[in-house]
Amino acid sequence: MGVDYSLYGGADSLAEGRSPRRTFPNNAAILPLLPPKDPSEFLWIHTEEPHRSRRLEIMKKHPEVTKLMGYEPLTKYMVLLVVSLQFFIGIVWLANVKWNSWMFVATAYFIGGTANHNLFLAIHEITHNLAFPKVWQNKTLAILANLPIGIPYAAAFKKYHIEHHKFLGQDGIDTDLPTNIELILLNNVFGKVFFATFQILFYALRPTFVRVQTLTEWHILNLFIVLTADYLLYISFGPKVLIYFIMSSFFAGSLHPCAGHFIAEHYLWDGQDQETYSYYGKWNWLAYNVGYHNEHHDFPSIPWTRLPKLRQLAPEYYDALPAHPSWPMVIFNFIRDPEVGISARAKRRCYEGLLSD
Template identity: 70%
Template sequence: MAGSTQAVCNGARPKIDFSYFGGAESFTEGKRSLRRTTVVSPSETDDGVSNPGPPQDPTDFLWIMTEEPHRSRRMAIMKAHPEVTKLMGYEPLTKYVVLVVVSLQLYLAVCLRHTHPLSFGFLFLAYAVGGTANQNLFLAIHEITHNLAFKGINANKALAVFANLPIAVPYSAAFKKYHIEHHKHLGEDGIDTDLPTNFELLCLNNVLGKTFFATFQIFFYALRPGFVRMQTPTRWHLYNLVAQLIFDYILVRTFGVRPLLYLLFSSFFAGSLHPCAGHFIAEHYVWDGLNQETYSYYGPLNILAYNVGYHNEHHDFPSVPWTRLPALRALAPEFYDVLPSHPSWPMVIVNFIRDKEVGIFARAKRIAKSSEAKHGSSSSDRE
């Protein structure tokens, strides 16, 4: 403190520790980027300050031969804390949160029916409120995909279709199968559609490309699965499509096109340069020379995002609902507090764009386990 005061008195600017803001330091030419992730409980192998490993090769993904870490950690936690099973099960609160957020979006959409879509007020509400609300609905569908809103599978699927309505584009039915594959085949090339493609690595592996990717993330996540592997349509794909088309038609027929534009803008902003959208990059991109595939975030934005920041915890125990993920972490701190995590979602986006050590390439990939998983589907997947 005295040093900072003396620097000010001498006319020099005091040195600011930008690590409090998630690592917002300026580039230092010729030197590595500073540490971007933090560790609650530093250890001999990771002090939480220095980079644990050398920079990753920016010309290719991080190919690994080991099994994904979540199954083994789940087994270890269940052995050490068998009471963890009490945290599993559905969460009745979810359906009420979905109802409130859907109602809010419909109310705002109708209120803006006389406002020009390119006016400041329209765009501000679509970004600040609509983007946050639709991101919340994206993550509600994520939660419901794991059958954590109701006991019955069909009730969960119906709620997902309902939560999809303000998003304005049908996707909840397709998301379910792709996301379950993401859990079962984490990082497997040609199966896990959360992974960037080689085309993305080739075209977007620079500051301009990463800026484009971060701005239009929503389109990459929407279109990429179709290029990687197509799904066999089910009756729920049809229900999702028909319900969304009827909803959009009634909305436009009754109130004009502007309410629908508000919802579409909200969905775009939710998957663009939005504070909550940082979770897309934060969850599975590799940082700081680590071989770690999944990262958590424990900050306040979890309140708006179904605690999706507790991402290691979620992948370890997908059957634990959002309201109990903090309890899961508190139950097993010896497993989670030693894992590097992100201090800030917004700074994840900033650092992803500008850091030379992190980019489209910074994802762990592994060879697919079986051709059956890569090219086929079980009968249960089709229901």
């Protein structure tokens, strides 16, 4: 059978490794509520990201955690189901509906936005090689999941996201972090409304300004397959199917309940320096349990179906961590709270030699 890459957190080869330990984290208990930090600046910290240390502690205390690792066969069926649903809605259900009608827009928001957000998170899951044991199988499925999104991005997302795990908070490497220009322009109520409304554009465009990737054959294949599918849909059914796909993708990363997870995962709250937050509510049912985000960063080789079991296995590590009760409320609180804004992120200095390109 060969190497099962679902056990390696998304690595494309066994030559890849984790970033070296830089400092030892403070093992003190969770701090009490602290005064808010200066909202005009990021929180610069000098400790190691917390997930590696917690992973090692849990593996030492609960060695049976390794039994939760490995790919989830259900994922490929979920992807096929949602991709088929989106093509059915775009080609059949909306065939006689005008693209600028309220029914079309409502369908794109409530059904399409939820479905495409599900596909965003399917690609996130597949990025960690958690749908199949082989890398090429996962990358192929990611391209399939990319089709109803309308814009090719799955291949580029993989490298950026694995860097986000390995270099959490590293300035200039982790492209999940807002840039300084975003802090200058958007760190106010109107700016946060704009950011929350157009989140998907920030996550799509920001990486290309922060850190350009070298094109690989998978980038080219991803571009070719998705753009070819777009062209075939256009010549066969006109622009409406593509409008539905793109509109669904926009809503999926805008003021949509599921989109609250973008802000919920790594923004700082209540004056704490806790970098990652989980959410355990029902929206996880539509989002590959991405709300179990501390658990996911601790063990990126555990698939979505078994993240709740990780929390049950090691409650002493997770139950004491503050977690979000609601994704929609995260968006609302992010916009209205003057103490939480674009700058509410923890950053680390980029050390030379961490990356080879």
